[in-house]
Amino acid sequence: MKALTWHGKGDMRCESVPDPKIEHGRDAIIKVTACAICGSDLHIFDGVIPSMEHGDIIGHETMGEVVDVGADNKALKVGDRVVVPFTIACGECFFCKKGYFSGCERSNPNKAKAAKLWGSSPAGLFGYSHLLGGYSGGQAEYLRVPYADVGPMKVPDGLSDEQVLFLSDIFPTGYMAAEFCNIQEGDTIAIWGCGPVGQMAIRSAFLLGADRVLAIDTIPERLTLARSSGAETLDFRHEDIYDRIMELTNGRGADACIDAVGTEPDTMASFDSVVDRIKVATFMGTDRPHVLRQAIHCCRNFGTVSIVGVYGGFVDKIPMGSAINRGLTFRMAQTPVQHYLPMLMERIEKGEIDPSFVITHRATLEEGPELYKTFRDKKDGCIKVVLRP
Structure with a gap:
């Protein structure tokens, strides 16, 4: 598949990488229909986020269609259209049960490394360094979603990708x-x-x-x-x-x-x-x-x-x-997105807000590396970039 990968400060590339596969029974594989470049991705682009490795797939604002589901995942089925929170949460630990999903105790496999810097580890995040789990991000054609029976939310009929994409983060x-x-x-x-x-x-x-x-x-x-x-x-x-x-x-x-x-x-x-x-x-x-x-x-x-x-x-x-x-x-806080998803989806459905108002640029993955520069340099009136794999 094609994906945007990091190769050092200011060096973002669109290249071919292996397709993701189901690794755990609660996983799902999402065919990405829309993803976005986040302002916090620019910190990665500028080289200020530690524990990045060459070839890491980045991106954490993602939505798409479920194309494969792990055997233990009873919440999703193939064909479901979902938006994916950038915070990865198990739904079962102390913090998840309290609604503090971005503090999940289980989703960061590198939590000992994070604890050395911060005292304790937050949840794992998509595409945001090995300090926060080393998970592949969603600026790609496909995305593996761990704990997919907790995170992704189904999108109601009648709402466009652009209306709901930003429920993933911003x-x-x-x-x-x-x-x-x-x-x-x-x-x-x-x-x-x-x-x-x-x-x-x-x-x-x-x-x-x-x-x-x-x-x-x-x-x-x-x-x-x-x-x-x-x-x-x-x-x-x-x-x-x-x-x-x-x-x-x-x-x-x-x-x-x-x-x-x-x-x-x-x-x-x-x-x-x-x-x-x-x-x-x-x-x-x-x-x-x-x-x-x-x-x-x-x-x-x-x-x-x-x-x-x-x-x-x-x-x-x-x-x-x-x-x-x-x-x-x-x-x-890092946002416990799962906590906010239901109420904010309802506000969109009621017409109280259409988050797509921030979009200024729409492009393909192949155009992504150049648009990172445009976004970072605040050129061409760029406020928000949406990519269509």
């Missing part, structure tokens, strides 16, 4: 980011990053009752899309974000702040973002937390900082004195 992630904010009537939510997850967070914040959303970015196309969703936009290249948020909130600060950027913010956003970049380049740090620092300072007393942007290791110069003395709450 829609639940953006919704969770907004849900973490505990939005009350009249709240103002500030969101850093108007990429795909940020756009989903904007719409989700309004779905959950936010009065105002302040969307922060500098890319014109992203800001335009944010405004079309009802957000007020702030361009960090042309105004001081702290001063502007204080002005817009009568000096109080946003009721909640969402970091939808993570470890690779714009290097020229501020002086401290330049320093962060130098530290990473000289191996004095692993992540660049400029956005997180700013979100903390811009959040009102006893507000919430919601973190869904990807961080991988250690961050420094975090203003914990500000957070502690002003009573801030931090909420963060």
Whole structure:
């Protein structure tokens, strides 16, 4: 089959690889009908995610048709059309039973390696390094899905691939980011990053009752899309974000702040973002937390900082004195997608949201490597890429 494979920093290739096979009785094999390039895939493309190996198949936003099912899998049958969560979960362990599927204790075969870095291991993820299981990803013609009687959700008739594809990751992630904010009537939510997850967070914040959303970015196309969703936009290249948020909130600060950027913010956003970049380049740090620092300072007393942007290791110069003395709450997670799937599928069916609004580019797998560059460099108005194998 054809698949997108990683061969080092900036080196993504479309090449022939062996077809996946059933390896466990609960497995399923999916013929991929649509997949997407995620913003977190760019961290792999940029070489900042550890434990990648040459030839790894990447991608974790995937849907398709079931073409083979393991003998122990009674939930799916050949021909079912499904969307696949990026988090792999057994459904039976302590965390899965509590609904914390992204903390599954069984799905990461390399959990000892992850525990050395993080203290404990999260769930395994598709196409996202050997630290998180070494699973082949879904930017391919076929995908093996472990624990497929727990993860994939059947797609109702009448919904297109593009309407439901983002249930695999960015829609639940953006919704969770907004849900973490505990939005009350009249709240103002500030969101850093108007990429795909940020756009989903904007719409989700309004779905959950936010009065105002302040969307922060500098890319014109992203800001335009944010405004079309009802957000007020702030361009960090042309105004001081702290001063502007204080002005817009009568000096109080946003009721909640969402970091939808993570470890690779714009290097020229501020002086401290330049320093962060130098530290990473000289191996004095692993992540660049400029956005997180700013979100903390811009959040009102006893507000919430919601973190869904990807961080991988250690961050420094975090203003914990500000957070502690002003009573801030931090909420963060890799999204337990299985928890959110039913309710978000229902919102799509009711017409409350159509997540396909973020798509700007549609292409084949063969065009994928070039589109990684386009997406990374924010060229050609690229916000979200969907690939059709």
